[in-house]
Amino acid sequence: MNGEGRTPAHHETTPVPHEAAAVPHRAAAAGPVAEIRDLRVEVGGRAIVDGVSLRVSPGTVTALVGASGSGKTTTGLALLGEYPAGARVTGDVRVGGAGRVTGDARAGACGLVGYIPQHPATVLNPARRVSALLTDLARAQVSHLPRGRRRAEARARVLRALEEAQLADGEALVRRYPHQLSGGQQQRVVLAQALLLGARVIVADEPTTGQDALTRSRVVERFAAVAGRGVAVVLLCHDLDVVRALADEVVVLRAGRVVESGPARRILRSPRHEWTRELLGEQPRFPQPDGSPRTGRPVLRVRGLTARHRDGARGTAVVLRVPALDLYGGECLAVVGRSGSGKTTLARCLAGLHRDRDGTVLLDGAPLPDSVRDRGRAQLAAVQYVFQDAHAAFDEHRSVLHQVARTAIRLRRTDTDTATREASALLARLGLPGDLVRRRPGRLSGGELQRAALARALLARPRVLVCDEITSGLDTLTRRHLLGLLTALVRDRGDLSLVLITHALDTAALAHRIAVLDAGEIVEQGPARRVLTAPSHPFTVSLMGRRN
Amino acid sequence: MSGLRSFVARRLLLGVLQTAAVVLLVFALTEALPGDAAVALAGDQPDPERVEAVREAMRLDRPAGERLADWAAGLLHGDLGTSLVSGRPVSRYLADGFGPTLLLAALTVVLLVPAGFGLGVLAARHAGRPADRLISSVTLAVYAVPEFALGVLLVTVLSLRLGWLPPTAVGHGTELLAHPAVLVLPVLVLLSRPVCSLARMVRAGMIDALASPYAAQARRYGVSGARVRYAHALPNALAPAAQQLARTVDWLLSGVIVVEALYAVPGLGTVLLGAVAERDVPVVQGLAVVFGVLTVVLNLGADLVAHRFAPRAGVAA
Numbered sequence: 001m002n003g004e005g006r007t008p009a010h011h012e013t014t015p016v017p018h019e020a021a022a023v024p025h026r027a028a029a030a031g032p033v034a035e036i037r038d039l040r041v042e043v044g045g046r047a048i049v050d051g052v053s054l055r056v057s058p059g060t061v062t063a064l065v066g067a068s069g070s071g072k073t074t075t076g077l078a079l080l081g082e083y084p085a086g087a088r089v090t091g092d093v094r095v096g097g098a099g100r101v102t103g104d105a106r107a108g109a110c111g112l113v114g115y116i117p118q119h120p121a122t123v124l125n126p127a128r129r130v131s132a133l134l135t136d137l138a139r140a141q142v143s144h145l146p147r148g149r150r151r152a153e154a155r156a157r158v159l160r161a162l163e164e165a166q167l168a169d170g171e172a173l174v175r176r177y178p179h180q181l182s183g184g185q186q187q188r189v190v191l192a193q194a195l196l197l198g199a200r201v202i203v204a205d206e207p208t209t210g211q212d213a214l215t216r217s218r219v220v221e222r223f224a225a226v227a228g229r230g231v232a233v234v235l236l237c238h239d240l241d242v243v244r245a246l247a248d249e250v251v252v253l254r255a256g257r258v259v260e261s262g263p264a265r266r267i268l269r270s271p272r273h274e275w276t277r278e279l280l281g282e283q284p285r286f287p288q289p290d291g292s293p294r295t296g297r298p299v300l301r302v303r304g305l306t307a308r309h310r311d312g313a314r315g316t317a318v319v320l321r322v323p324a325l326d327l328y329g330g331e332c333l334a335v336v337g338r339s340g341s342g343k344t345t346l347a348r349c350l351a352g353l354h355r356d357r358d359g360t361v362l363l364d365g366a367p368l369p370d371s372v373r374d375r376g377r378a379q380l381a382a383v384q385y386v387f388q389d390a391h392a393a394f395d396e397h398r399s400v401l402h403q404v405a406r407t408a409i410r411l412r413r414t415d416t417d418t419a420t421r422e423a424s425a426l427l428a429r430l431g432l433p434g435d436l437v438r439r440r441p442g443r444l445s446g447g448e449l450q451r452a453a454l455a456r457a458l459l460a461r462p463r464v465l466v467c468d469e470i471t472s473g474l475d476t477l478t479r480r481h482l483l484g485l486l487t488a489l490v491r492d493r494g495d496l497s498l499v500l501i502t503h504a505l506d507t508a509a510l511a512h513r514i515a516v517l518d519a520g521e522i523v524e525q526g527p528a529r530r531v532l533t534a535p536s537h538p539f540t541v542s543l544m545g546r547r548n
Numbered sequence: 549m550s551g552l553r554s555f556v557a558r559r560l561l562l563g564v565l566q567t568a569a570v571v572l573l574v575f576a577l578t579e580a581l582p583g584d585a586a587v588a589l590a591g592d593q594p595d596p597e598r599v600e601a602v603r604e605a606m607r608l609d610r611p612a613g614e615r616l617a618d619w620a621a622g623l624l625h626g627d628l629g630t631s632l633v634s635g636r637p638v639s640r641y642l643a644d645g646f647g648p649t650l651l652l653a654a655l656t657v658v659l660l661v662p663a664g665f666g667l668g669v670l671a672a673r674h675a676g677r678p679a680d681r682l683i684s685s686v687t688l689a690v691y692a693v694p695e696f697a698l699g700v701l702l703v704t705v706l707s708l709r710l711g712w713l714p715p716t717a718v719g720h721g722t723e724l725l726a727h728p729a730v731l732v733l734p735v736l737v738l739l740s741r742p743v744c745s746l747a748r749m750v751r752a753g754m755i756d757a758l759a760s761p762y763a764a765q766a767r768r769y770g771v772s773g774a775r776v777r778y779a780h781a782l783p784n785a786l787a788p789a790a791q792q793l794a795r796t797v798d799w800l801l802s803g804v805i806v807v808e809a810l811y812a813v814p815g816l817g818t819v820l821l822g823a824v825a826e827r828d829v830p831v832v833q834g835l836a837v838v839f840g841v842l843t844v845v846l847n848l849g850a851d852l853v854a855h856r857f858a859p860r861a862g863v864a865a
Contacts, residue, residue, distance in 0.1 A: 080768055115768065123765035127783040127857045133762075136771050136779070190765075197769050 033058045033232045034079055034113070034201045039091035041074050041256075043084050049074045050256040052091075056201055056232040061223065063235040063243045063264065065279065066253035067477040069445045072236040075253070076203040079234060080113050095201060114194020118206040120186040124178035130189055131174035134158045137196050161196035164229070165189070166222060184215060191226065201232045208239045209473060220245045238475030240280065244268055252276045279477055297364075298326040299463050299497050300350065300383075305359035307345050316356070320345045320520045327464060332490050332498040334511035334528065336543070342520040343501045347466045350499065351385040363463070381411040384457035388469040390449035394441035400452045401427065401437040407459040419459075426455045430485060447478030451485065458489070465489075468501045483510055505532070505543065516540045552855070556848065563844030567837060572616075574836040578829050579612050585632040585827040606632050619830060623837070629830035631823075638834035641819050646838075648717075648724055649808070649815035653800035655731060656738045660796065663743050665789070668750025669777060672785075675755050684751070687744035699737045699810045706733065716812040724813070734811045738804060742796040749792050753785025760784070787854040794850030801846075802839045 032055040041049040049071040056062050056079075064072045077083065078093050095112045117123055125132055138154035138161075145153055162170035165188045178186060187207065194202050204223065208216045220242055227233050227246075237243055243250060247264040252275065260273040271277045307320040320342040327333050337343050348354040350361060352372035361368045363382055369375050387393040394403055401423055408419035427437045430451045441449055450470055457465055467486070471479040487510065490498055500511055508514050509532055515525035516537065524537040535541050586603040603609050619629050628638035671683040690698075707715035717730040724731055757763060758781045766776045801816075808817035816835065823831035 082764075082768070115765065117761065122761040125762040125766075125780055125784070127786070128780065132780065133766055133769070133771070136766065136775060137769055140770065193765070193769065 032056055034095045034234075035092070036075065036078060037092040037094075039075065039078055039093060040089070041071075041078070041083055042088040043086060048084070048087075048256050049078070052251075052253070052256070052258055054251060054258075054261075056234055058200065058232050059227055059230045060248040061227050061233040061235055061246045062249040062251065063237050063247035064251050064253055065237060065240075065243055066259075067238070067279075067475045068447050069255070070253040071256040072253055073205055074256075076205060076234055076236045077115075079201060079203055080115055112200050114191075114197055114199030114202040116187065116190050116194065116202065116204040116207060118209055120183070120190040121178055123190055124186060126178055128177075129174060130176055130178060130181070131158065133193060134161065134174065134189075134196060137193065157196060158192075161192040162189070164195050165192035166225065167192060184218065187219070188222065191222065195226075195229075195231075199231065201234060202226060203234045203236070205236045206238065207235070208237070208242050216242060217245075238477075240268075240476055252279065297329070299329050299364065299495075300327040301360075301362040301365075302326070302350070303360045303362070305346075305349060305357060305361070307342070307349050307354055307357040309345075309356070318520065320349070320357075320517075322346060322359075322522055325515060325522065325525070327497050327499065329463075329497055330490065330494045331513065332486075332500060332511040334500040334502060334508035334514045335517060336502055336505065336508045336514060337517035338543075339503060341517040343503075343517050344468055345520075346517065347385070347468050347499060347501050350464070351383050351466055353385070377411055377413075381460040382463045383466065384460050384462035384464070385466045386450070386453050386457050386468065386470050388472060390446060390453045390470075391441065393453055394449065396441055398440065399438050400432075400441055400444060400449070401434075403441075404437070404452055404456040404459060407456050411460045423455065423459055426459060427452060430455050431481075445478075447474050447482065450474065450478075450482060454482070454485065463495065464497045464499065466499045466501070469503070471507060472502070472504070479507075483507065486510075508532075516543065552852075556852070559848050559851070560844070563841070563848065566844060567840035570840040571833055571836050574833055575612075575616055575829070578824075578827065578832055581827070583827060584608055585829065588633075588825070588827045608632075615829075619833065628834040628837070631828050631831050633826045633828045638830050641823075641831050642816070642834055642838060645814065645816040645819035647815075648813050649801060649817070651724055652731070652734055652738060652804075652807075652813065652815065653797065655735050656742070656800055657793075657797060659735065659739055660742050660746065661793070663739070664746030664793075665750050665782075667743070667747035668785070668789075669754055669782065671747065671751040672754030672758060672781075673777065675751075675758075680751075683747065687747050690740050691744035691748075693740070695737050695741065695804070696806045696810060698740055699733070699807060702733050702736060703810075716810075717814075718812045730811070734807050734813055737807050737810075738800060742799075746789060746792055746796070750785050750789050753788055754781055757781035757784040783857050787858040790853035790857070791850045794846045798843050798846045801842050 034054075034056040036052060036054040039049055039052045039054075040047055048069075052071065052075050054062070054064075054075065064075055066072050074084065078089075079095060081093065083089055115123075124130065135154060135158060138157040139150065141157065142150045142153045158174060159170045162173065167173055167185065167188045173181070173185070173189075178189075181189065191202070207223065208219050216239070223233050223235070223246055227248075233246075235243070235246060243264065249261070250264045250267045251261040252259045252267065252271075252273065254275050259275045260267060260271065267276060268280065271280060302322050302325040305320065305322040305325075306318055308316040309319050335343050335346060345354055349357050352368065352370060352375055355371045357370060363379065368379055368383070372380065394400065401420065404427060405416070405419040405423035408414045408422055409416060412419075414422070424434055424437070428434065432448060432451055432455070436444065436448065437452065441452075444452065454467075454470070471482050474482065486498060486500075489496060498511075500507065502508050509528060511528050513526065514528045514531040516523050516531065516535075516539065518539045524531060524535065524540045531540060535543075584603070585606055586599050586608055607615075622629050628642070630637050631641060667683050667687070671680040674680045693701075703715045706713050713732050714727075714730050715733070717724060717727075717734075754777075758777070760781075763776055763781050766780050767773075771780070805817035805821055807813070808815045809821060812818075816838075819831065820835050822828075823835070
């Protein structure tokens with residue numbers, strides 16, 4: 001954990017025994033419960049956090065806002081005393097108020113700071129039941145009791161913490177494995193760990209990423225309740241709706257520096273810094289075609305499509321039924337629906353990634369084979385797919401440029417030099433300079449990698465580009481940038497058609513047409529403006545109703 | 549839980565079919581070999597008439613299908629048949645050979661599990677440091693030495709040169725436990741490679757698990773290092789190790805022919821070697837049934853362990 005070459009600065013923590021920490025501290029309400037002063041974290045000569053100062057008070061929610069790569073997570077993890085490997089750290093990180101005792105870098109080990117990562121499942125042990133870590137934590141707190149009573153008391157504490165984290169039926173829940181819980185339950189279990197620990201500061205990293213509106217509002221309620229118990233919540237977040245609903249204090253970060261900080265109301269209403277205004281700004285729009293968007297012949301026609309999933313030994317389940325769907329040249333079609341509605345399956349059928357299907361997909365009138373394996377080079381190039389998880393879509397051992405250029409070599413039979421030249425030019429146009437793309441994927445941020453994935457697909461010169469939730473893991477600014485790129489693409493390359501798979505209505509609003517999927521059926525499709533302003537199907541109405 | 553029960557039932561059924569297939573294959577292969585028990589019995593200068601007479605006495609002149617059917621019918625009643633050569637029941641052969649093999653296997657596993665897991669966890673704990681380098685390179689080196697070579701080396705050095713241990717188990721019959729010294733060398737040789745593969749597998753799994761976010765979460769919340777290692781990280785390294793262990797136990801129980809032959813241990817491996825040399829088909833088939841059943845049961849057990857410690861993966865059947 002402590003990388004070599006880093007100089008631990010003064011990381012002071014108060015030595016609060018587990019016993020005391022288990023009781024919410026009202027005494028500390030007077031001053032800040034955690035404070036960062038002039039923190040600078042340098043990795044490989046580059047400062048990823050530079051001069052950040054921060055005060056966190058009990059019972060308040062402090063939101064760190066900024067684009068990805070702005071230093072939010074590094075700052076948040078500094079409260080836990082954790083830094084990237086090989087980092088040089090200077091500055092003060094103090095947790096616990098007045099008492100200043102030089103502890104080791106692991107402030108969190110004293111039971112003061114809890115952590116809820118972006119994907120809570122990652123901190124839940126897949127091979128152990130949910131109770132594993134909870135029981136370990138509770139056991140450490142009951143060691144003063146006589147041996148016979150420890151077990152019952154530890155159990156009672158675990159159940160109490162689960163209840164405080166709004167998990168009903170804790171008895172049954174602790175016996176399950178993490179994969180048997182929903183995402184929301186997993187998050188609450190991790191929250192219960194922090195509450196059981198008696199954490200006075202809880203760092204929550206992007207707690208609402210990739211979730212639909214209903215789930216987001218529940219997460220907001222959950223953290224509001226936690227702050228109500230006197231815990232200081234540090235929210236690392238790019239979801240401005242959540243920041244609006246929750247935050248008392250906002251710290252705006254850019255490239256590792258604090259751009260602006262202050263009360264949430266003031267910053268959100270009247271941002272002083274230009275960068276903050278940009279962060280809060282408006283979204284771009286796809287060019288609305290003149291008159292009817294349905295011009296010319298459709299590029300892609302879907303007829304009588306039925307897709308199934310194998311359901312273990314129980315046979316197959318039909319997950320998608322699309323009697324007819326057309327995609328016209330130069331058009332952007334958004335496919336919206338809740339998670340599990342069949343959006344991705346539709347996209348995968350178009351790209352030939354879902355074999356278990358009936359019906360036809362016609363490209364310029366000629367049927368496309370069901371599986372990518374049976375598609376010819378031209379057919380492969382014509383329909384390109386950009387995946388949600390850009391990190392998983394790249395080979396981590398080769399440079400990004402190399403992987404992007406492969407598209408041209410494989411699908412258009414260009415030679416290596418031409419392909420590399422074209423790839424660099426395209427990547428540069430998407431804002432990825434030459435030295436960056438010569439790195440391996442692990443060195444690029446999520447937004448940068450997603451742009452590289454876009455470049456990789458575009459280098460095939462596709463007719464149809466399928467974008468599957470490509471902005472859902474990104475922060476507001478990066479998302480806007482990426483959507484702006486897509487807008488420009490559709491505008492500049494008149495023949496490119498876009499299928500935009502999304503659960504976010506504000507993203508769908510950028511499309512020409514919207515198709516709404518519910519439980520595998522297209523319940524409504526039509527021009528974007530009409531679907532959004534005058535939805536005809538009850539499900540679409542309910543989807544609109546949940547906006548904000 | 550019913551899903552698990554049906555999985556076990558399906559696997560057992562599949563196992564019966566697999567065992568039957570193994571028996572058929574073994575029968576077909578021994579049939580395909582030139583010569584038979586009669587020829588083997590007739591010795592170096594076979595007189596064709598005498599061979600024919602022996603063949604008739606052994607009832608080997610009947611069609612192969614009939615002989616197989618007879619034997620299979622007996623099997624259904626728990627009768628494994630009788631040896632062509634000695635006329636003793638096959639079950640006696642198995643019972644006699646099973647004792648020494650089981651003893652060797654049990655001793656080996658008792659030492660293998662703590663040594664393999666201990667070395668693996670130790671290496672993972674010091675990953676990249678001298679202790680890990682030492683364990684990793686020594687296990688790789690030992691793993692690269694085949695059993696017979698190591699066996700001969702140990703006999704040469706420890707028995708013949710130094711005279712510390714008896715070179716073979718000759719003369720002790722099946723009463724090996726009364727003379728523990730004769731067991732040392734065979735167990736050492738049997739241990740050598742499995743310890744290495746198990747340790748390396750546990751090490752790899754532990755390094756992954758210790759670097760995982762859930763181990764980091766346990767550490768950051770003040771759980772002690774030993775508890776993180778053994779209660780939180782080790783369970784994640786168990787599933788692949790259990791599969792490896794099952795294969796090892798299977799290998800041990802199926803009579804490790806090289807080691808048994810080298811040290812003259814009268815186990816199943818020695819019985820198998822003798823039966824094949826004498827074309828004693830019923831004994832070979834009896835052994836095939838036993839080995840088949842062992843393999844099926846052990847692998848099923850390993851899958852159940854894997855299911856317990858990697859519940860997400862589900863179990864493929």
